[in-house]
Amino acid sequence: MIKKVDFPNADYTLQWLYRDHNQHIYEDYNTIGVPSEQVFEDIHRILEVLHGAQLLIPTNLNKSKKFEFSSMDIDHIVSEIRQWVRSRVIKQKLGIYGYGIVKLPNGEDVIQKDLVQVAELRLTDRSFKISTAKTIWVPVVQDESEHYNWQIGLAELNAPRLENCLAAVFHKLKLEVVPGLEEEDRSKPIWQKGFKLYPSREAIESAYIEDPPPPSFDIAKYLLPKTEANH
Secondary structure, eight states, X not given: OOOEEOOOEEEEEEEEEEEOSOOGGGHHHHHHSOOOHHHHHHHHHHHHHHHHTTSOEXXXXXXXXXXXXXXXXXXXXXXXXXXXXXXXXXXXEEEEEEEEEEEOTTSOEEEEETSSEEEEEESSSSEEEEEEEEOTTSSEEEOTTSOEEEOHHHHHHHHHHHHHHHHHHHXXXXXXXXXXXXXXXXXXXXXXXXXXXXXXXXXXXXXXXXXXXXXTOOGGGGOOOOOGGGO
């Protein structure tokens, strides 16, 4: 049996918004309450990617025991979602929750609840978010006592899995994504550039002062260039 763990949540969420500005396919839902089949096709493709990488093994909709899936099979899950949506017990938007597999540096795989979610998947326009509140994706993080801790092995095993999934969803659905592929978001302690995640410069510099990493660690691949405001 795979062991369960509980990596702490950050006090913020990292997310990627996928959306389509061409919304004519949703007119039926807005007028007669019949959602486009595109909604369910999107859900199937998203879950194929996330489930295949074991980042999201779905268990329920909207964090509610009322909407627990009766199977782990993707076809069956999408069928149940279709039934709930068409019966109007789910309206406007939904979220898909479950657990994911985290790879540890000792070679062990462990189960983490709510590792990654599909959030705000709408029935009235073609948009959704893939989000995570975990910080296992970067090599240095700040703990509750405001100390910086290195987790290089954890990040190097898991960050590429998330990045590859985000890119695969982007290529399969061919939707616009925010942050864009070259767009940067430095508003949170973990920075985003496209599908990549980076520790902030403050985290890296503070961690080097508190407890330098092994000399073999290649910090360069985790550095975003300074902005004009930093010079």
